[in-house]
Amino acid sequence: MSDLLQSAKTAVDLAKKAGAQDAWAAISRDRSVSLVYRDGKVEKVEESTSRGLGISLYVDGRYSSHSTTDLRPDRLAGFIKEAVALTRVLQPDPYRVIPDPALFKGRPTVDLERVDPSVAKLTREQREAWCAEMDAKAHSDSRVISAESNLFSGESQGAAASSNGFDGVWDGSYVGYACTATVREGEDKRPEGSAHAVGRFLTGLPEPAAIAALALQRAIDRLGSAKGPTVRTTMVVDPEAAVSLISRALSPLSAASIQQGRSYLAGKQGQKVFGDKLTITDDPLLPRGLSSRHFDGEGISAKRMPLIEAGVVRNYYVDTYYGKKLGWAPTTGSASNRVLGLGDKPLAALIADVQDGIYVTSWLGGNSDATTGDFSLGLRGHQIKGGKIGAPIGEMNVTGNLAALFAKLAVVGNDPYPFSSLRAPTLVFEDVQFSGT
Amino acid sequence: MQQTLSRRSFAAISTLGLGLPGLLGGCRGTTKAGSTTMIPGENAPLADHLGWFSVDKPTIARVMSELTARGADAADLYFQYSRDNSITMEDGIISRASSSIDQGVGLRVVVGDQTGYAFTEDLSLEAMLAAARTAAGIAHGGAAHAPVEFKQRSRPTNFYTLSQPWAEVQTVQKLPRIEHLAALARKGDPSIHKVTVSWADGEELVLIADMHGNIHTDIRPMTRLWCMLTAKKGEVTQSNSANLAGRHGFDWYTDDRLEFLAKEAVSRTMVLFDAKRPPAGEMPVVLAAGASGILLHEAIGHGMEADFNRKNTSIYASMIGKKVAPDFVTIVDDATQSGERGALNVDDEGNPVEKTVLVDHGVMASYLHDSISAKHYKVKATGSGRRESFRHSPMPRMRSTYMENGPHTREEIIASVKKGIIAETFTNGQVQIGAGDFTFYIKNGWLIEDGKITAPIKDINIIGNGPEALRNVTMVGNDCKLDFGGWTCGKDGQSVPVSQGLPTTLVSKMTVGGENV
Numbered sequence: 001m002s003d004l005l006q007s008a009k010t011a012v013d014l015a016k017k018a019g020a021q022d023a024w025a026a027i028s029r030d031r032s033v034s035l036v037y038r039d040g041k042v043e044k045v046e047e048s049t050s051r052g053l054g055i056s057l058y059v060d061g062r063y064s065s066h067s068t069t070d071l072r073p074d075r076l077a078g079f080i081k082e083a084v085a086l087t088r089v090l091q092p093d094p095y096r097v098i099p100d101p102a103l104f105k106g107r108p109t110v111d112l113e114r115v116d117p118s119v120a121k122l123t124r125e126q127r128e129a130w131c132a133e134m135d136a137k138a139h140s141d142s143r144v145i146s147a148e149s150n151l152f153s154g155e156s157q158g159a160a161a162s163s164n165g166f167d168g169v170w171d172g173s174y175v176g177y178a179c180t181a182t183v184r185e186g187e188d189k190r191p192e193g194s195a196h197a198v199g200r201f202l203t204g205l206p207e208p209a210a211i212a213a214l215a216l217q218r219a220i221d222r223l224g225s226a227k228g229p230t231v232r233t234t235m236v237v238d239p240e241a242a243v244s245l246i247s248r249a250l251s252p253l254s255a256a257s258i259q260q261g262r263s264y265l266a267g268k269q270g271q272k273v274f275g276d277k278l279t280i281t282d283d284p285l286l287p288r289g290l291s292s293r294h295f296d297g298e299g300i301s302a303k304r305m306p307l308i309e310a311g312v313v314r315n316y317y318v319d320t321y322y323g324k325k326l327g328w329a330p331t332t333g334s335a336s337n338r339v340l341g342l343g344d345k346p347l348a349a350l351i352a353d354v355q356d357g358i359y360v361t362s363w364l365g366g367n368s369d370a371t372t373g374d375f376s377l378g379l380r381g382h383q384i385k386g387g388k389i390g391a392p393i394g395e396m397n398v399t400g401n402l403a404a405l406f407a408k409l410a411v412v413g414n415d416p417y418p419f420s421s422l423r424a425p426t427l428v429f430e431d432v433q434f435s436g437t
Numbered sequence: 438m439q440q441t442l443s444r445r446s447f448a449a450i451s452t453l454g455l456g457l458p459g460l461l462g463g464c465r466g467t468t469k470a471g472s473t474t475m476i477p478g479e480n481a482p483l484a485d486h487l488g489w490f491s492v493d494k495p496t497i498a499r500v501m502s503e504l505t506a507r508g509a510d511a512a513d514l515y516f517q518y519s520r521d522n523s524i525t526m527e528d529g530i531i532s533r534a535s536s537s538i539d540q541g542v543g544l545r546v547v548v549g550d551q552t553g554y555a556f557t558e559d560l561s562l563e564a565m566l567a568a569a570r571t572a573a574g575i576a577h578g579g580a581a582h583a584p585v586e587f588k589q590r591s592r593p594t595n596f597y598t599l600s601q602p603w604a605e606v607q608t609v610q611k612l613p614r615i616e617h618l619a620a621l622a623r624k625g626d627p628s629i630h631k632v633t634v635s636w637a638d639g640e641e642l643v644l645i646a647d648m649h650g651n652i653h654t655d656i657r658p659m660t661r662l663w664c665m666l667t668a669k670k671g672e673v674t675q676s677n678s679a680n681l682a683g684r685h686g687f688d689w690y691t692d693d694r695l696e697f698l699a700k701e702a703v704s705r706t707m708v709l710f711d712a713k714r715p716p717a718g719e720m721p722v723v724l725a726a727g728a729s730g731i732l733l734h735e736a737i738g739h740g741m742e743a744d745f746n747r748k749n750t751s752i753y754a755s756m757i758g759k760k761v762a763p764d765f766v767t768i769v770d771d772a773t774q775s776g777e778r779g780a781l782n783v784d785d786e787g788n789p790v791e792k793t794v795l796v797d798h799g800v801m802a803s804y805l806h807d808s809i810s811a812k813h814y815k816v817k818a819t820g821s822g823r824r825e826s827f828r829h830s831p832m833p834r835m836r837s838t839y840m841e842n843g844p845h846t847r848e849e850i851i852a853s854v855k856k857g858i859i860a861e862t863f864t865n866g867q868v869q870i871g872a873g874d875f876t877f878y879i880k881n882g883w884l885i886e887d888g889k890i891t892a893p894i895k896d897i898n899i900i901g902n903g904p905e906a907l908r909n910v911t912m913v914g915n916d917c918k919l920d921f922g923g924w925t926c927g928k929d930g931q932s933v934p935v936s937q938g939l940p941t942t943l944v945s946k947m948t949v950g951g952e953n954v
Contacts, residue, residue, distance in 0.1 A: 045574060066535055
């Protein structure tokens with residue numbers, strides 16, 4: 001048994017001894033290293049190994065959850081004892097039960113390829129060399145004032161155990177680079193462009209210099225940015241920007257938001273809410289996926305779950321607690337990887353098809369109301385003129401309702417963004433309200 | 438109420454995170470053997486504070502010596518213990534509670550503008566020495582002069598004195614307050630369908646040792662009470678929330694405050710049933726007194742953090758001494774507002790705090806400095822070096838940002854607008870430092886037509902450009918107040934609690950998200 005799993009079991013035992021009927025403990029250890037390089041030299045090096053324990057307690061029909069990084073044995077025992085005592089003064093909650101052990105069954109065994117052993121072996125020299133490559137590339141234009149390059153990586157191990165028979169362990173690695181270039185424009189303006197790549201494995205990532213080149217290009221693309229007109233037109237959303245837009249649209253799929261009356265998707269199961277082109281599956285079993293897993297935080301065995309099929313809402317994220325409140329069987333309480341059904345053209349071809357509209361490259365601020373689906377977002381991007389990417393625009397908003405927007409989803413690209421657990425392709429929406437001049 | 442995760446975002450936090458620390462128990466708070474809850478009090482001897490972390494002065498000297506063994510212009514050890522508690526009432530039941538303890542030490546070495554950083558939660562000498570060697574890796578010289586003696590430095594004032602530290606307040610004392618607030622909210626309107634109340638309190642003990650032999654300690658309390666509502670009228674559902682937050686104690690939650698909070702949450706929710714989107718495009722925006730300080734935070738505050746200017750990446754990098762706004766505009770960032778989330782007794786580098794004037798009667802006056810930028814610009818640090826926790830190295834951050842009163846009244850400001858909006862409550866904002874483009878999201882507001890408030894509006898984003906928005910401040914009211922709700926500022930992956938305020942202010946033109954039907 002791993003030392004972490006042993007520690008988790010010990011914590012569960014401490015909780016039982018203190019009077020809890022049930023307990024669930026998870027413990028993790030993470031190492032992270034980050035090197036930041038700016039304008040020809042190392043600016044910051046951070047390195048650490050961190051660990052912590054989380055524990056959920058079920059005491060006389062009452063519930064609480066706790067976490068600590070102070071794992072000295074006497075302090076930990078005192079902490080758990082106090083936590084159990086605290087739980088006793090809360091009110092009994094008939095819906096709160098430890099996850100059903102039946103949900104632990106059928107745990108998949110497929111190799112998720114979560115760990116790249118070469119990540120832990122990266123040397124300081126290698127990290128610095130890659131940052132220097134990015135820095136040189138990012139400075140390859142005389143308009144650049146400053147460039148920051150970052151190489152980050154980490155490895156983690158974890159284990160969880162429960163009083164009703166769950167135990168599980170996991171591990172993972174990640175590595176990525178990021179680059180931001182700032183260019184001068186006129187007297188005071190200093191537009192910037194950023195790019196990054198991240199994955200569980202080193203192989204498959206683009207060359208560091210390619211990321212820096214993209215950051216530089218994005219900064220240069222901002223030069224001369226101006227406010228566009230207030231208009232209703234077609235919106236093409238870049239895959240990278242589509243990630244957060246889709247995530248916003250899907251966040252009210254949780255049983256908690258539905259039970260609390262804070263979801264515009266409440267009561268829509270089996271109904272067509274979005275356009276035909278929208279199909280999204282939650283897939284925890286993708287090899288090397290950033291959110292791949294064999295079980296979720298409640299120990300529920302992982303399986304693929306359709307969320308949206310051709311615009312129809314198929315499943316919600318249902319955890320044990322809110323599932324019981326709603327009278328629904330648990331599915332999984334949290335998202336893993338989200339994969340979209342793809343079209344057959346990439347961004348450039350879709351822009352050519354659109355002829356006229358606005359191409360959104362990134363969002364700036366904004367928010368949405370999960371209860372009504374109303375949203376309003378700041379944006380940056382370009383005009384689309386005659387099927388080509390035109391002048392840069394900024395200082396504009398797009399405003400509407402998420403259900404109405406995705407009902408007008410006209411085309412989906414074939415170019416999913418690879419550096420997120422939500423693999424969004426280019427999206428094309430018709431008749432979208434923009435605010436500008 | 439979503440938290441934006443992108444860099445330099447700014448969000449009203451919707452969860453209970455980030456609270457920390459608690460305060461002064463006078464002489465009551467010495468460490469009790471075997472207790473995990475009672476941190477040493479404000480006036481406890483330094484030995485008690487050191488003892489809490491199981492360290493002593495010779496240990497600190499030993500670790501500091503290792504940390505500076507390859508040279509250092511500056512170096513510090515940042516010990517932190519924080520304990521947070523939260524309680525939630527939902528569907529009529531006080532159904533869950535949580536607590537968390539976070540403890541560790543961050544070790545930093547600065548050489549010029551280069552930083553080496555490491556932290557450990559394991560406070561054994563062996564683990565701290567290993568972390569010190571890692572952080573020291575940034576340096577390549579001979580050993581710096583490390584202090585042999587460490588001495589505690591006093592500070593003049595306490596900006597967050599509590600009559601009772603949070604660790605002494607029992608959970609059972611909090612429950613009736615939570616139930617009372619929920620009951621007040623529920624009877625606020627017959628359409629109220631769901632009431633959620635979230636209570637959070639915490640305290641934090643910080644001990645900073647620097648390479649000059651100084652030790653600073655601070656005990657920082659924090660609390661927040663949220664009231665979240667869902668209301669139903671026929672087929673239409675609306676939800677909204679309000680919260681109270683600050684570095685206060687249990688007795689701050691008076692009946693009056695709970696009534697005020699319930700009323701705010703109810704009115705913010707019920708008005709949504711009648712609220713519409715304003716027309717889209719450019720128009721005058723009246724920023725209501727209070728939370729509208731988010732404009733300052735995004736439009737100018739971040740751009741005045743000296744690290745961005747030292748790196749030459751801020752739009753304000755060459756504007757010190759320049760006229761940027763009308764004479765009646767004075768903007769400050771102030772650590773000395775008692776009880777505010779942005780209040781500090783000492784910053785996270787051990788520097789004394791102050792009220793820093795960013796814009797003095799329309800002229801750009803000072804950046805916000807940490808030690809690194811102060812040295813670069815050869816000025817005194819402004820006590821703005823802050824960090825999320827011992828896991829992070831400090832950088833220049835805002836504290837309580839607000840505009841001083843101006844010459845106008847709220848009434849004359851509204852009367853001056855032919856067609857525009859009033860922005861009243863907000864969820865989040867963001868800025869692009871170099872381009873100067875900033876945004877903030879309005880949850881509640883009002884339409885102004887011919888100088889009169891005519892209808893409620895909701896859910897729109899505002900976008901503008903920092904220097905342009907400052908130039909376009911055409912009227913400033915005499916009713917400055919700080920927002921009562923809690924704000925958390927995010928920058929480069931670090932979140933810190935802040936405050937913001939504004940008198941009623943007119944910006945003559947910004948781009949308003951809206952719908953032209």
